[in-house]
Amino acid sequence: MTACxxxxxxxxxxxxxxxEKRYIxxxxxxxxxxxxxxxxxxxxxxxxxxxxxxxRIYSMATFYKAFSLVPKGRINFKVCDGTACHIKGSxxxxxxIDKYLGIKPGETTADQEFSMETVNCLGACxxxxxxxxxxxxxxxxxxxxxxxxxxxxxxxxxxxxx
Amino acid sequence: xxxxxxxxxxxxxxxxxxGCLANGSTDVYQELQQQLANHDVTVSTYTKxxxxxxxxxxxxxxxxxxxxxxxxxxxxxxxxxxxxxxIAKGELINRLLYRDPKTKQRVKSHHQIDFYKxxxxxxxxxxxxxxxxxxxxxxxxxxxQALNKVLQAMTPGLVVEEIIKSGLxxxxxxxxxxxxxxxxxxxxxxxxxxxxxxxxxxxxxxxMDRSIMEGDPHTVIEGMIIxxxxxxxxxxxxxxxxxxxxxxKNLGIAIDDARQKGYLGENILGSPLSFDxxxxxxxxxxxxxxxxxxxxxxxxxxGEPRDKYVFPTEKGLWGQPTVINNVETWAxxxxxxxxGAEAWASIGTEGSKGTKVFSLVGKVINTGLVEVPMGTTxxxxxxxxxxxxxxxxxxxxxxxxxxxGGCIPAEMLDMAVDFDSLTEAGSMMGSGxxxxxxxxxxxxxxxxxxxxxxxxxxxGKCTPCREGLKAMLEILNNFCQGKGSDADLQFLxxxxxxxxxxxxxxxxxxxANPVLSTLRYFKDEYLAHIHDQxxxxxxxxxxxxxxxxxxxxxxxxxxxxxxxxxxxxxxxKEAHVIDPAICIRCGxxxxxxxxxxxxxx
Numbered sequence: 001m002t003a004c005x006x007x008x009x010x011x012x013x014x015x016x017x018x019x020e021k022r023y024i025x026x027x028x029x030x031x032x033x034x035x036x037x038x039x040x041x042x043x044x045x046x047x048x049x050x051x052x053x054x055x056r057i058y059s060m061a062t063f064y065k066a067f068s069l070v071p072k073g074r075i076n077f078k079v080c081d082g083t084a085c086h087i088k089g090s091x092x093x094x095x096x097i098d099k100y101l102g103i104k105p106g107e108t109t110a111d112q113e114f115s116m117e118t119v120n121c122l123g124a125c126x127x128x129x130x131x132x133x134x135x136x137x138x139x140x141x142x143x144x145x146x147x148x149x150x151x152x153x154x155x156x157x158x159x160x161x162x
Numbered sequence: 163x164x165x166x167x168x169x170x171x172x173x174x175x176x177x178x179x180x181g182c183l184a185n186g187s188t189d190v191y192q193e194l195q196q197q198l199a200n201h202d203v204t205v206s207t208y209t210k211x212x213x214x215x216x217x218x219x220x221x222x223x224x225x226x227x228x229x230x231x232x233x234x235x236x237x238x239x240x241x242x243x244x245x246x247x248x249i250a251k252g253e254l255i256n257r258l259l260y261r262d263p264k265t266k267q268r269v270k271s272h273h274q275i276d277f278y279k280x281x282x283x284x285x286x287x288x289x290x291x292x293x294x295x296x297x298x299x300x301x302x303x304x305x306x307q308a309l310n311k312v313l314q315a316m317t318p319g320l321v322v323e324e325i326i327k328s329g330l331x332x333x334x335x336x337x338x339x340x341x342x343x344x345x346x347x348x349x350x351x352x353x354x355x356x357x358x359x360x361x362x363x364x365x366x367x368x369x370m371d372r373s374i375m376e377g378d379p380h381t382v383i384e385g386m387i388i389x390x391x392x393x394x395x396x397x398x399x400x401x402x403x404x405x406x407x408x409x410x411k412n413l414g415i416a417i418d419d420a421r422q423k424g425y426l427g428e429n430i431l432g433s434p435l436s437f438d439x440x441x442x443x444x445x446x447x448x449x450x451x452x453x454x455x456x457x458x459x460x461x462x463x464x465g466e467p468r469d470k471y472v473f474p475t476e477k478g479l480w481g482q483p484t485v486i487n488n489v490e491t492w493a494x495x496x497x498x499x500x501x502g503a504e505a506w507a508s509i510g511t512e513g514s515k516g517t518k519v520f521s522l523v524g525k526v527i528n529t530g531l532v533e534v535p536m537g538t539t540x541x542x543x544x545x546x547x548x549x550x551x552x553x554x555x556x557x558x559x560x561x562x563x564x565x566x567g568g569c570i571p572a573e574m575l576d577m578a579v580d581f582d583s584l585t586e587a588g589s590m591m592g593s594g595x596x597x598x599x600x601x602x603x604x605x606x607x608x609x610x611x612x613x614x615x616x617x618x619x620x621x622g623k624c625t626p627c628r629e630g631l632k633a634m635l636e637i638l639n640n641f642c643q644g645k646g647s648d649a650d651l652q653f654l655x656x657x658x659x660x661x662x663x664x665x666x667x668x669x670x671x672x673x674a675n676p677v678l679s680t681l682r683y684f685k686d687e688y689l690a691h692i693h694d695q696x697x698x699x700x701x702x703x704x705x706x707x708x709x710x711x712x713x714x715x716x717x718x719x720x721x722x723x724x725x726x727x728x729x730x731x732x733x734x735k736e737a738h739v740i741d742p743a744i745c746i747r748c749g750x751x752x753x754x755x756x757x758x759x760x761x762x763x
Binding site for chain 1: 365445465615750
């Protein structure tokens, strides 16, 4: 996956910030925003840029929940598992996505089409339970409704064989 | 504080808070602008995208001033009619008005709606009334007057005194007296001091800080500048969750505008005060809401807390004296200065002055943000403002304080809510999430949910929190599968007590609250899981079997229509049957049933 990373783009992100350790988080956020994950080459570049060991960059990349070290799928389902969504049934939605796509939170399908993650609260509790597919918000999702949503994005009609 | 609307003009306010945005308010706003541009309206108008009005349940909300009309659940397709009738001719569109469920009457103004009647807006005073991207809007509602006042007429010491006198306590969870914190920081000898706004709102189900940062960013900034003047700080940071993209954007615009107008930067308004603010975007770690972890994160480290034998007011960010307050706390500061401490403190209770913003969510009719005087009872908040429990179900508990808080049962609904009463009940104020639960919520599973959340968010630095949560989670997972014993219950209590005593930071010290409070008030549910392998709420899937009672079942077919696995069968108008072998126990049939015919065993 790292083959398609443009080093030029990466360094232009780095150059938005002074080479100080306190900007590591901001740089990583911008890279994550651009690539939807943190490519290994990017971590090394940050380490060189702010003059910190790679281990420190890695520890931050794994500590903060916002970052992923593996690429996300074309469609990324963010299932809100905040308390309001939870008591209105987000768990079953997570299970349904697993059943139909064969992925658990944090995983991506082998064909790189779909990934799923859970988020703590999107602050849209009036619409609970909420699923966000890329940027599109799907409100009040039910256990059967999620199957239709999966289909809309090109997912299978039947449950995954696993 | 009425906003000045030019005579003969109409102002159309479209709520663009997160809830309304998710419901399509951008389309409404764009459609309005387009239609107003094309339509031959003789009335001149201006349209504003505002922050969150709080009433997310009925969004997108459109308010028309000065007529004081509030339309609910407006869609882009309604815009044409609004422009042609209400804007052009002043006619009301009945179907878009709120219908009071008690009187069955349509209501024109939001002031007549129960959801708003009992509220008292202080921190949220401007939200929904102004365009958050306009500094002039903020100024037109007494914005930056408090800053002018302190710079011209008050010494820093007097400002601190005023905040102490007001009795303002930190709105982020701890409830520490804000003025005392400022005084402690000002009293330390140092040439460099920092101000921090904690906007790392991580409690699931809480979004009040987000709404303030999105809907009225200047009030936070003004509060921080006043704080900087009071303690002698030169630099400030707003630490905000990166997921809150609209808050980050609006704060950024507000900081730039404030600089332009001379409220930030060198020699603010010609005074000796120099102060500027930088935004730091959080990385999505719950523990960073803890102040020492937050500061570690600003410094560019992993957000791990440290022991607070030395307070941040003495040694905080980069080892310098630092005042760190929550968003809502900062939002109250300009009001205290403008109206005086006494007036501000005239609302609230003896130990908890002022108002508190709550996000009222869960199984309640009116989901949204509410601001009420401290001391308002839970019953008033949930039943009068919130409109009661969804689908006429039975109230079971309300969870306050997020993962560090606890569950409060029905017997305590008449409790007046303030910092102290919540703590006494084994919960806490926290940042102000109120999650309403009904009889279809399993309290054991809720405890498991919070422990699971915290186990994932624990930074792992200290042993009691890291290992304690892991052990508790294992026990609770077992309970939810009917595999538990009385000895486990005792063990759960023991771990809880150890964590309360021995954990390094507040995350670990309070992590047991959801477990202890549910054990205290809902022990019978735990016992049902352990002894009878039964989940009374019908939530824990291994312990639940859904069946249809043929008596109340009318055979309407709603359940089978919504079943994702076709486990429900039956002819029209005849009692339906659930096949337990196919059923995945999602409970959707029970949610859909209008006749309470779906039961559990």
